[in-house]
Amino acid sequence: MWNYTEKVMDHFLNPRNVGEIANADGIGEVGSIVCGDAMKLYIKLDAKKERIAEAKFQTFGCASAIASASALTEMVKGKTVAEAEKLTNQDIAHFLGELPEEKMHCSVMGMEAMQAALANCRGLPAPAVCDHSHNPHAAPDPQLDRVVCHCFQVTERKIREVVEMNNLQTVEQVTHYTKAGGGCGGCREEIDEIIKAVHGEAKKKQAAADQPQSPKMTNLQRITLIQKTFDTEIRGALQADGGDVELLDIDGDTVTVKLVGRCSGCASAHHTLKNWIEAKLREKVGPSINVVEGK
Amino acid sequence: MSTDTVIYVDNNSTTRVAPEVVEAMLPYLNTWYGNPSSPHAFGEVSRKAVEKARGQVAALLGALPEEIIFTGCGTESDNAAILSALENDVKRRKIVTTAVEHPAILSLCKVLQQRGYHIDYVPVDTKGRLNLEHFRQIVSEETAIVSVMWANNESGNLYPVQEIAEIAHAKGALFHTDAVQAVGKIPVNLKDGRIDFLSMSGHKLHAPKGVGVLYRRKGVKFNQFVIGGHQEHGLRAGTENVPGIVGLGRAAELAEQFLYEEQTKVRALRDHLEARLLALCPDPLVNGDPEHRLPNTANISFKYIEGESILMLINQFGICASSGSACTSGSLEPSHVLRAMSVPQIAIHGSIRFSLCRYNTRQEIDTIIEKLPPVIKRLREISPYGR
Numbered sequence: 001m002w003n004y005t006e007k008v009m010d011h012f013l014n015p016r017n018v019g020e021i022a023n024a025d026g027i028g029e030v031g032s033i034v035c036g037d038a039m040k041l042y043i044k045l046d047a048k049k050e051r052i053a054e055a056k057f058q059t060f061g062c063a064s065a066i067a068s069a070s071a072l073t074e075m076v077k078g079k080t081v082a083e084a085e086k087l088t089n090q091d092i093a094h095f096l097g098e099l100p101e102e103k104m105h106c107s108v109m110g111m112e113a114m115q116a117a118l119a120n121c122r123g124l125p126a127p128a129v130c131d132h133s134h135n136p137h138a139a140p141d142p143q144l145d146r147v148v149c150h151c152f153q154v155t156e157r158k159i160r161e162v163v164e165m166n167n168l169q170t171v172e173q174v175t176h177y178t179k180a181g182g183g184c185g186g187c188r189e190e191i192d193e194i195i196k197a198v199h200g201e202a203k204k205k206q207a208a209a210d211q212p213q214s215p216k217m218t219n220l221q222r223i224t225l226i227q228k229t230f231d232t233e234i235r236g237a238l239q240a241d242g243g244d245v246e247l248l249d250i251d252g253d254t255v256t257v258k259l260v261g262r263c264s265g266c267a268s269a270h271h272t273l274k275n276w277i278e279a280k281l282r283e284k285v286g287p288s289i290n291v292v293e294g295k
Numbered sequence: 296m297s298t299d300t301v302i303y304v305d306n307n308s309t310t311r312v313a314p315e316v317v318e319a320m321l322p323y324l325n326t327w328y329g330n331p332s333s334p335h336a337f338g339e340v341s342r343k344a345v346e347k348a349r350g351q352v353a354a355l356l357g358a359l360p361e362e363i364i365f366t367g368c369g370t371e372s373d374n375a376a377i378l379s380a381l382e383n384d385v386k387r388r389k390i391v392t393t394a395v396e397h398p399a400i401l402s403l404c405k406v407l408q409q410r411g412y413h414i415d416y417v418p419v420d421t422k423g424r425l426n427l428e429h430f431r432q433i434v435s436e437e438t439a440i441v442s443v444m445w446a447n448n449e450s451g452n453l454y455p456v457q458e459i460a461e462i463a464h465a466k467g468a469l470f471h472t473d474a475v476q477a478v479g480k481i482p483v484n485l486k487d488g489r490i491d492f493l494s495m496s497g498h499k500l501h502a503p504k505g506v507g508v509l510y511r512r513k514g515v516k517f518n519q520f521v522i523g524g525h526q527e528h529g530l531r532a533g534t535e536n537v538p539g540i541v542g543l544g545r546a547a548e549l550a551e552q553f554l555y556e557e558q559t560k561v562r563a564l565r566d567h568l569e570a571r572l573l574a575l576c577p578d579p580l581v582n583g584d585p586e587h588r589l590p591n592t593a594n595i596s597f598k599y600i601e602g603e604s605i606l607m608l609i610n611q612f613g614i615c616a617s618s619g620s621a622c623t624s625g626s627l628e629p630s631h632v633l634r635a636m637s638v639p640q641i642a643i644h645g646s647i648r649f650s651l652c653r654y655n656t657r658q659e660i661d662t663i664i665e666k667l668p669p670v671i672k673r674l675r676e677i678s679p680y681g682r
Contacts, residue, residue, distance in 0.1 A: 002603075012607065018677050033640050033680060036601065036621040036629065040679040058679035060644075062603035062622035066677060152627070175627070182627030 004063060005097030011067035016074050019056045025049075028116030030109055035152055035179065037061030037106065039069050041113040043076070043084075045121065052076050052084055057113075064103040071095045072110040081121070082241050087114055088165055089177070091271055104177045108162060148190055151183025156194060163198045171195065209283050222285065223250050229284045234277055245277065248294040255281060256294040269293075300613035302659045306499075307448045307476055307592060307650035308617055312542065313501040319545035320503070323538040331535050332526065341537045348544025352508055355547040356493070357484035364509045364530050365540050367521075369475040369496030370399035372509035373442075375520035375531075376471040376492035377403060380440035381412065383516040387439035387468070389413045393425060393454075394635035395447055397473055399494075401631070413437075422584040423450040423636045430462045438468040445477035445493075449619060449632040449648055450583030451592025453481065460489040469515065475499050479550035480557050480589050491515045497539060501652075502546035506539035553653050561651050562590035568649060568660045569593040575668040580642045582619075582633060591651040594619075596633075596642035599681045600674040605647055608670040614663055619646040641680065 004012070021042035031038035037060060044054040055073040059066045071092055076084045089107035093099045099107055144157040162168065162177045171191045175181040181188045217225070230247050238244055243261040250256075257277065259269050270293075278291035303311065323344060329335070331342035345365070353360045366372045377390065377400070390407065392400055394416045404414045417429045425443070434441055441463035446453050460470035471492035477483055479500030485493065493510040497503060511517050511530075523532030572595060573579050582594040597605065602618025609616065619630030621644065628634070629643045638646070649663070675681035 012604070013611075015677060029679075033644070036627070036644050038679060058677060058681075060599065060678040060680055061601050062620070063607045065601075066604060179627050 002064070002100050002103065004067075004100070007071075007095075007097045008064055008067040008099065011070040011096065012063040015066055015070040017054075017056045017070065017077075018058065020058065021054060021056050024056075026117040026119075026121035028113040028118070028120060030112040030116055031061070033060065037065045037109060039065065039109050039113045041069070041072070041117045043117045043121065045081070049081075051078060051080050053078075061106065061109075062103070064099055064106040065109065067096055068092050068099070068106040068110040069113070072114060076114060080241060081118060084114055085118055086272075087111060088271060088275075089162070090166065094270065101173065101176045104166070105179050108177055148194070149178075149180035149183065149187045152179040154178050154180035159191060159194050160198050163195055164202070168195065169199075206287065209287075217286075225285050226250055226255060226281060226289075229281055233280055233284065238272075253286070253288045253290055255289060255291050257291060258294050302612070302614045302655075302662060304649045304651055304655060304659075304663065305615045305617050306652040307451075307648065309498045309504065310501045310652055311654060312498075312503050313546060313549055315549060316502055316542045316545045320538040320542040323541050327537075331537060332524070341535075344541050345535050345537060348540045348547075351544035352495075352547045355478065355483070355551050356495075356510055357486040358510055359513055361528070362485075362510055362513055364511060364517075364527050365535060365543075366507040366509050366531055367505060367533075367536070368507040369397075369473065369494050369499070370507075371520065372492075372494035372496075372507045373397070373399040373471075373473050374403055375509055375517075376494065376511075377407075377440055377442060378520060379516070379518040380469045380471070380492075381407070382518045384439050387437055389415065389435065389437045389439060391415045391417065391430065391434050391438050391441040391463075391468075393417045393419065393443055395419055395423060395450075395452075395632045396442065396444055397448060397475070400442055400444075400473060417443075419635050421637050423447060423452045423582070423632070424584050424587070425454055425459075427455065427458055427462065430459050434462055434466045434468055436466055438463070438466055440469040440471055442471040442473065445472045445474040445483070446480070446589050447583075447632060448476045449630055450594050450636070451476075451589035451650075452584050453477070453587045453589065457487075457489050460491070464489065476589065479546075479554075480591055482554060485510060485512070488512055497543040497546065500546050500550050502543040503539050506536050506543045508543070556653050557590050561653055561655070564655055564657065564660050565591055565593050565649070565651050567657075568651075568663060569595065571664040572667060575664065576671045580638070582636065582638055582646055589650075592648065593650075594646060594648045596638060597645040597647065597671045597674075598639075598642045599678045600645045600671065602645055602647060604674050605645065605667075605670060608674070609663075609667060612662065612666045614666065617648045617650075619648065620644045 021044050024042040025045045026043045028041040040058045042056045043052050046053040055076050057069040057073050059069040075095055089111040092107040092110045145155050147153055148156050148159060158178055159174055159180055168174055171181055171188050174191050181191050246258045246260055248256040248258055273291055273293055281289040327340045329338035329341040331338060331345050349360045349363045352363050390412060408414050415433045417425055419425055443454055443456055443459050445456050456472045463470040469491045472490055473494045474483060475494055475496045478495045491512045495508045497506040517530060521532045526532055526535055576597060578598050580596040582596055602620030603622035606618055619633045621627050621629045633643050633646055
């Protein structure tokens with residue numbers, strides 16, 4: 001039997017928000033009976049159509065699929081559409097304590113259901129796959145939208161996104177997160193190529209980002225650049241979501257910040273800190289920047 | 296967890312070691328630890344114990360003691376039989392087996408295919424039945440061995456192994472049966488000599504894990520699989536698992552004694568469980584062939600829901616069963632047996648196998664009948680396909 005956390009068991013044994021919403025603003029349906037798990041997510045927006053007022057689900061699947069769906073509905077209630085759009089599979093897994101790696105595809109299914117429901121709200125067809133850039137209007141691409149794993153109907157786009165988002169290194173991990181490669185196994189080599197390509201591109205990007213910076217930045221220049229990046233790049237985006245961030249201290253490469261407003265206590269706060277603020281600073285200032293949360 | 300509250304209906308996975316078996320084994324753990332190969336009197340005690348067990352197993356199978364080879368497990372027995380058949384007739388490069396065999400056969404066949412052997416997998420129908428006509432068409436002068444399980448571990452289906460053995464022999468091929476699930480549950484008699492190899496496993500019939508048997512009909516050529524010392528008359532090297540073998544001998548004796556109870560008490564409990572669950576859970580599907588089935592096995596699919604969820608919810612009541620769903624296996628695809636039977640997609644992920652034994656009580660079965668239907672109902676309420 002799987003080693004589930006208490007929180008997973010709690011959400012499996014006492015699932016929250018089970019059911020349908022009769023006049024839902026968005027319905028997201030992902031998975032299928034053939035795949036062995038499927039989820040239908042219903043969301044209702046508030047009067048201003050800004051926030052998710054209600055979320056309900058139906059799930060066909062194992063304990064972690066049911067728990068992931070239950071967790072998702074709890075996480076997104078009260079969130080703005082923009083916040084819900086940024087929700088990742090890691091946020092769901094994090095909320096549940098953790099999931100066995102073999103079951104990470106359940107958290108990916110939750111993220112996909114959220115994106116499908118939001119696309120449905122806008123009257124768009126559900127995105128065939130999740131979109132890492134959080135841009136539901138991502139241009140179709142015949143190469144990326146090509147099905148790589150025919151047993152579980154997984155596209156190159158989805159594999160790339162999940163590899164990037166979760167920093168996956170092996171085919172086995174990709175199978176745990178997306179099921180791709182878990183059937184006949186005929187696509188395992190191709191998945192391996194995709195993993196290498198994604199990491200190769202990431203390295204190139206990193207190298208390009210590192211290039212223009214002067215390694216001999218003075219402390220003052222460095223501090224000024226961090227402050228500037230905060231004011232021009234980071235705070236604006238967070239404020240747009242109803243949150244904000246305060247710069248508390250800069251000590252060498254360690255930048256201490258405090259999330260305020262809607263950002264504080266947000267379930268994806270850690271994600272915002274590490275995957276977004278830190279990534280932005282590393283891009284602009286230097287690859288050794290480390291962002292920590294101060295009290 | 297505590298064992299007080301366990302309702303164990305997963306006996307096709309493994310069984311409780313019978314208290315009589317434990318008792319028979321203890322002297323060979325505590326006192327008589329000698330090596331059966333030793334020339335001294337202390338070793339002689341162990342050697343005699345092994346030979347006694349050989350006689351007990353032979354009696355259960357209707358075999359001769361010299362036809363019994365003790366192995367490490369059922370899988371080893373399966374591998375040894377197939378590989379020996381191939382080595383002894385190098386001109387025959389084909390194997391005929393079925394789509395519903397245990398991985399001990401199927402995974403080996405996959406490897407042999409990579410080594411250039413040709414494998415034919417005889418299909419089953421939607422009830423999991425084999426058609427003898429398929430064997431008549433496929434088995435040829437090129438077939439080295441035909442391997443067909445006596446009873447299927449998931450559906451409980453029984454296969455006409457004696458008839459298939461005759462078809463194999465008509466073409467000069469050997470016949471092997473994986474009888475791991477059959478021995479101890481139904482009468483198995485090899486006296487008429489049509490079956491060349493038979494595999495059995497101790498832990499499926501209330502003996503401990505780590506001991507198996509390969510029956511090899513007298514006169515059939517056999518090449519050692521585990522190579523080393525001269526144990527088991529030079530047929531299986533490695534120091535004998537004396538306590539395990541003694542336990543298996545005692546378990547074989549008990550199996551013979553309780554065979555009637557398997558056909559009566561165990562069958563009645565299984566039938567009661569199945570009938571009540573079919574009546575109480577709407578839209579069920581029985582996987583397998585109720586006409587030709589082990590007396591202890593019921594495999595039921597509960598449509599629209601997934602097996603792991605069912606198992607985890609009944610686990611709260613101490614009920615231990617198994618499922619053919621993808622999630623329980625740790626793989627991503629449901630059971631190969633149910634897929635071979637073309638169980639509909641809406642039902643394949645929600646299959647639950649109950650496998651009983653002589654230790655199950657009416658009270659335990661009634662607890663399952665009480666606890667399971669609400670679990671099915673609850674999961675169907677969560678499922679988008681549920682209504």
